[in-house]
Every structure is written in structure tokens, then in C-alpha cells.
Amino acid sequence: MLSLNNLKKIVSKKKKRLGRGLSSRKGAKSGRGTTRHQTAREKVPLHFEGGQNRMVKKFPLLRGKGKNKGKLVKPVSFRVSALNVFSDNEKITLAKLVKKGLLTKQTAKDRPLVKIVYGGELKVKGLRFAKNFRFTPKASRVLLENKADLNS
Numbered sequence: 001m002l003s004l005n006n007l008k009k010i011v012s013k014k015k016k017r018l019g020r021g022l023s024s025r026k027g028a029k030s031g032r033g034t035t036r037h038q039t040a041r042e043k044v045p046l047h048f049e050g051g052q053n054r055m056v057k058k059f060p061l062l063r064g065k066g067k068n069k070g071k072l073v074k075p076v077s078f079r080v081s082a083l084n085v086f087s088d089n090e091k092i093t094l095a096k097l098v099k100k101g102l103l104t105k106q107t108a109k110d111r112p113l114v115k116i117v118y119g120g121e122l123k124v125k126g127l128r129f130a131k132n133f134r135f136t137p138k139a140s141r142v143l144l145e146n147k148a149d150l151n152s
Helices: 078-087 094-099 106-110 137-145
Strands: 076-079 114-117 134-135
Touching: 076 078, 076 106, 078 114, 094 106, 114 137, 134 137
Parallel strands: 076 114, 114 134
Antiparallel strands: none
């Protein structure tokens, strides 16, 4: 038996009202894509924003020579006296600095360069250093006096 509660619902979608001004969000090209106007007539660069100032121009500090280079990694510095924890004729690497507790694992990962500076007294002889070690002139003089190999 047919009654009002048994009837099938008739759902009709409301028709979009296109082309009724820019504020309606369905104005201008009205959902017809961007195949007309300027893009149809000539090649427009990707950064072109219709006469509005380019995005790159809005951030002037990100432009120019050397601005987009990677950050300079500063070396971790140690005094010569800190090397006294090693034994004679031992090769010093980042892993050994971490093992002795002079450097954390994270620091060794983030800053792989180590710089040895002058300071204190060196009692260990014949140290050998890995390639990623740098030395100040005075520190290298002290290390060479103690028969250290600076580029092994």
C-alpha cells in the first residue's frame, strides 16, 4: 500500500549558478578550465602571477649570490691536552673520540670535522690522525714534536 512514509525520496542536486561575479567563487572562467585567454594565446612562465609581484620578489633575503648554499659545518674543536686519554701510537678517529666520551654520537654525525687547537700539555707520543682532522699551526707544531702523524 502506498503512503507518504513508503514513497521513494526524490533527491535533485541544486544547479550551480556560474558566472555570477568573482565573489561567488564561481565567476570569471566559471569552471571551464584555463584553456582560454592569455594561456591559450602564448606561453606563460610558471612563476607568472598575472602581473602581481612574483613570489620570489616577496622574499628578497632568499635571493642573490651564495644565499642558497648549504650551511657551513663548523668543526668540533679539542685542546691538545684532551688527547692524553689515548695511548701511544694509537690512530684517532671520530669513532674512538665517541668511545672515549670526548664526543657524542649525534655531534659526530652532525659535525664530522674535528679541529685540534693548542692548549695544555701533550704526554702521548706517536698519535696518528684520520683525514677529517684539522690543526692550528701551534697545535700541529706540538703534535709533530711528539712524533704524531697528521695525515694518515
